[in-house]
Amino acid sequence: MTRLRFLGTGTSQGVPIIACQCPVCKSLDPRDKRFRSSAFVEYEGLNILIDAGPDFRSQMLQADIRHLDAILLTHNHKDHTGGLDDVRSFNYIDRKAAEIYCEERVLKSLKNDYSYAFEEEKYPGAPEWHVHLIDERPFRVDSLGHSGELVWVHDKGYYYRQADGSLSNTGEIVSEASHDNPNVIPIRGLHGQMPVLGFRFGNIAYLTDMSHIEDSELEKLRGLKHLTLNTVSYHPHHSHFSLEEAVALAKRIGAEHTWLTHLSHTFPTHGEFVEKLKQYGGNIEPAYDGLTIED
Ligand SMILES: [Zn+2]
Ligand SMILES: [Zn+2]
Ligand SMILES: [Zn+2]
Known part of the structure; x- marks a missing residue:
């Protein structure tokens, strides 16, 4: 069984937007409270997180997630990577580095944004990451590829226990x-000019922050039960699908069900949006935080 839980379904500023007084931002319906986009996938016995934005900590607490086997990053925008410092709690509980899967270009920006996590002599308590580089080829996520047990040494920080029992101060930071x-x-997919990745697990696929996808990629999306697509507004947008483009793409892909994410306050309240989308045949709906789908 594959199960996906939406942990966040909002655009980069989330919904409500700070200081906005519009009816969507002021709505009392919990489905109109949207954290930054992220999903938690239970697949082949693994706990996989897609993206770790600024709401990561709240999302982990709210969904009561106690263990992660892998964090997959779609691209290097802050609303998808801004929470990675908070994997420290999992470092401590699991006694291992966080296993992060991303492309080389994403790693490059992580090294910029989080230079302290890549220093040889880190300050005690800095996040411990093990980055697995991916590209367009199918890859394997499992619970085996970690870089050794973390041992917390008082006032000094984390050390990695080696096979012979000795402690070293660096684990494997980057590998294929x-x-x-x-x-x-x-x-x-393309997010404006930026190449991004979506992911398919069994018959569930999650695509976000795209404004274009080549026909050749659609082959990989045949026979889906659930598809997730991003849209931020009714109008054409430089780096996201408009609603019309997302609906047209959903119809081409033909999944049994399509869920829309990365939603902004330019769409109506959740209840009204559900009604509005019924004109497209009833199998395209807005996702909301906490929604769980499975196959
Ligand atoms: Zn985004
Ligand atoms: Zn608003
Ligand atoms: Zn983005």
């Missing part, structure tokens, strides 16, 4: 993801 026996299929 395995392509043997792959279980995740990346889907290439």
Whole structure:
């Protein structure tokens, strides 16, 4: 069984937007409270998180997530990576580095944004990450590829226990993801000019922050039960699908059900939006935080 829980379905500023007084931002319906976009996937016995934006900590607490096997990053915008410092809690509980899967270009920006996490002599308590580099090839996520047990040494920080029992102050920080026996299929899209990845797990696919996808990539999306697509507004947007484009793409892909995410306050309240989307045949709906889908 594959299960996906939407942890956030809002655009980069979330909904409500700070200081906005519009009816959507003022709505009392909990489905109009949208954290930054992220999803939690339970697949082949693994706990996989897609994106760790600024709401990561609240999302982990609210969904009561106690363990992550992998964090997959779609691209390097802050609303998808801004919460990565908070994996520190999992470092401590799991006694291992957070296993992050991303492309080389995303790693480059992480090194910029979080330079302190890549220093050889880190300050005690800095996040411990093990980055697995991915590209367009299907890759394997499992619970085996970690870089050793973390040992907390008082006032000094984390050390990695080596096979011979000795402690070293650096674990493996970057390595290639395995392509043997792959279980995740990346889907290439463009977010304006920026290449991004969506991911397919079994018959569930999650695509966000795209404004274009090549026809050749659609082959990877055949036979889906659930598809997630992003849209931020009715109007054409430089880096996201408009509603019309998302609906047209959903129809081409033909999943049994399509869920819309990365929603902004330019759409009506959730209840009204559900009604409005019924004109497209009833199998395209807005997602909301906490919604769980499964196959
Ligand atoms: Zn985004
Ligand atoms: Zn608003
Ligand atoms: Zn983005």
